[in-house]
Amino acid sequence: MIDCMNRIHHELDRSDEGMDVLGNVQNREDLALELSTLVEKGRLYFPNENRSAYGQSRQSSRRGYRSAILDPLLATVVILRAEDSPKFDFEDKRGKFGKNRYSKAVRLYCNAFLSFTEVVLAVREGNRRRINSLRKAGDPREAGRMERLLRPSDDAPPPSHRYWLGNDIGPRIPREEDVLGGDWQ
Numbered sequence: 001m002i003d004c005m006n007r008i009h010h011e012l013d014r015s016d017e018g019m020d021v022l023g024n025v026q027n028r029e030d031l032a033l034e035l036s037t038l039v040e041k042g043r044l045y046f047p048n049e050n051r052s053a054y055g056q057s058r059q060s061s062r063r064g065y066r067s068a069i070l071d072p073l074l075a076t077v078v079i080l081r082a083e084d085s086p087k088f089d090f091e092d093k094r095g096k097f098g099k100n101r102y103s104k105a106v107r108l109y110c111n112a113f114l115s116f117t118e119v120v121l122a123v124r125e126g127n128r129r130r131i132n133s134l135r136k137a138g139d140p141r142e143a144g145r146m147e148r149l150l151r152p153s154d155d156a157p158p159p160s161h162r163y164w165l166g167n168d169i170g171p172r173i174p175r176e177e178d179v180l181g182g183d184w185q
Helices: 002-012 025-044 068-080 101-120 123-137 140-150 161-164 178-181
Strands: none
Touching: 002 025, 002 068, 002 140, 025 068, 068 101, 101 140, 123 140, 140 178
């Protein structure tokens, strides 16, 4: 889904108008079909809930309420099919979201999907457990290195992509041990 959403965002962001750049209706429909299919696959992992409360006349997979995790993706499908459009736009001074309201909306939707997925997968909690397991196993050095990668602090923030480009370190070659701390092997 992330791959598809990024391609859609890239295509929509190629012009100031947004939808015009996708060209003919077939191109938009192909992207919509691909994402719609992924949303259907997503229902296998995030099935409808509260099936007794809504949609009793529907097939069992369509009863209940769709998981909110899939809604931003479905909104993208609706945009691509030109069934509706985002009713908002916002200033993007840093250029992180896009050039037009369509690309901005799709980036917003992709970010929401990632945030929702992170919550469902309990990624942060899993990272805490891994680090704590290493500490309990008596390996504080590895726990510290993992913590620098997975849970950086304000005292030791991650170096960012600028480090890897050499912007923060001059002509020196970027090294893993600088990120992990200490001797890296």
